[in-house]
Amino acid sequence: MDEKGCLGSIVGVLRFGLTTEARENAAATLFSLSAVHDYKKRIADEEGAVEALAGLLRAGTPRGKKDAVTALFNLSTHTENCLSMMEAGAVTALVGALGNEGVAEEAAGALALIVRQPIGAEAVGGEEMAVAGLIGMMRCGTPRGKENAVAALLELCRSGGTAATEKVLKAPALWGLLQSLLFTGTKRARRKAASLARVFQRRENYPLHFGGLGAGYAFAGNSAPSRDSSFVNEVSVPVSISVPVL
Numbered sequence: 335m336d337e338k339g340c341l342g343s344i345v346g347v348l349r350f351g352l353t354t355e356a357r358e359n360a361a362a363t364l365f366s367l368s369a370v371h372d373y374k375k376r377i378a379d380e381e382g383a384v385e386a387l388a389g390l391l392r393a394g395t396p397r398g399k400k401d402a403v404t405a406l407f408n409l410s411t412h413t414e415n416c417l418s419m420m421e422a423g424a425v426t427a428l429v430g431a432l433g434n435e436g437v438a439e440e441a442a443g444a445l446a447l448i449v450r451q452p453i454g455a456e457a458v459g460g461e462e463m464a465v466a467g468l469i470g471m472m473r474c475g476t477p478r479g480k481e482n483a484v485a486a487l488l489e490l491c492r493s494g495g496t497a498a499t500e501k502v503l504k505a506p507a508l509w510g511l512l513q514s515l516l517f518t519g520t521k522r523a524r525r526k527a528a529s530l531a532r533v534f535q536r537r538e539n540y541p542l543h544f545g546g547l548g549a550g551y552a553f554a555g556n557s558a559p560s561r562d563s564s565f566v567n568e569v570s571v572p573v574s575i576s577v578p579v580l
Contacts, residue, residue, distance in 0.1 A: 341367075341380055348386045354395060361390055361401040368408035377405075378415040384422035391427045396436055403428070403437040403444070410444040413451065420448075420457045429458070432467030432483075442471055442482035446489055455494035458486075465490075465505050472511040481523040484515060488530045503534055 344367075348360035364387065367373040377383050390402040406424055409415045419425065425448060431441035445464070448454035458464050471483035491499040502508070515527040 341373075341376060341383075345377075345380050345383045345386065348390070349382050354398070357390065358395065358398045358401065361387065361394075361398055361405065365401040365405040365408070368405045371412075374409055374412035375414055378409050378412070378418045384409065384415075384419055384424050388422055388424045388427035391431055391437065391441075399431070399434065399437050400440075403431055403440040407440045407444040407447075410447040416448055416451045416454045420454065425454070425457045426461060429461045429464045429467055432463075432471055438471055438475060439479040439482060442468060442475075442479055442486055446482050446486035449486060449489045449493055452493050452495075455490050455498055459490060459494045459498040459501060465501050469505050469508060469511065472515065473507065477520050477523070480515060481520055481526065484512075484519075484523055484526040484530060488526050488533065491530065491533050499533070502530075 344360050344363050347356055348364065351357040351360060364377060364383065368377055384406070387402045387405050390398045391406065394402060406419070406428060409419060409424075425445070428441045428444050428448075431437045432445075434441075445458055445468070449458045465487070468483040468487050471479045472487075475483060487502050491502055512527045512531055515523050516531075519527060
């Protein structure tokens with residue numbers, strides 16, 4: 335059997351396997367393959383692959399969900415996969431996963447990559463619970479989860495236009511959460527939070543006062559970072575996952 339045939343067989347088991355264990359093993363295999371650059375596009379292009387991973391993320395066991403979300407994260411690091419992931423329902427599944435502690439970090443990381451493209455930002459911005467889910471992660475997530483959540487909101491504003499920015503800006507408790515990250519977040523989270531605050535200040539001329547210290551404190555050392563291809567390396571994932579980590 336050739337390489338494409340092998341991949342098709344793995345996806346077939348993921349989609350139609352007779353047992354939960356068989357489907358989970360297929361998802362684990364795709365997770366491993368998706369960490370290899372040459373396979374990212376092939377998996378996304380394989381009929382039913384992304385749809386099956388999204389389905390497993392929505393309704394699988396904890397193990398199945400973990401492999402599915404990590405595979406989707408890996409696929410999202412390839413920019414050409416954005417459209418196929420949208421069409422297969424992966425964006426909706428990832429937004430839903432923001433409320434699941436076991437997979438929320440990777441889901442937010444994948445969304446942060448997807449929204450860098452305007453079509454991805456439009457899709458995520460169109461999900462009713464996307465902004466609320468990311469805000470929730472900023473409030474209650476792990477340090478890595480908070481990093482990914484604020485990065486996703488920042489990229490959503492940058493790529494999603496006025497409508498997306500307004501939706502994020504009007505989110506309840508956002509300013510308090512930004513203040514918390516600016517003081518207590520990781521170095522990367524603080525930088526993203528400061529950048530997000532600047533986006534709103536420029537667009538809406540919102541006054542920024544953090545703990546009485548003023549914006550100067552929050553923004554010190556954070557002068558306008560550029561967006562470049564290194565962004566994928568700034569999305570945090572657990573060290574056990576075979577993708578670029580911090």
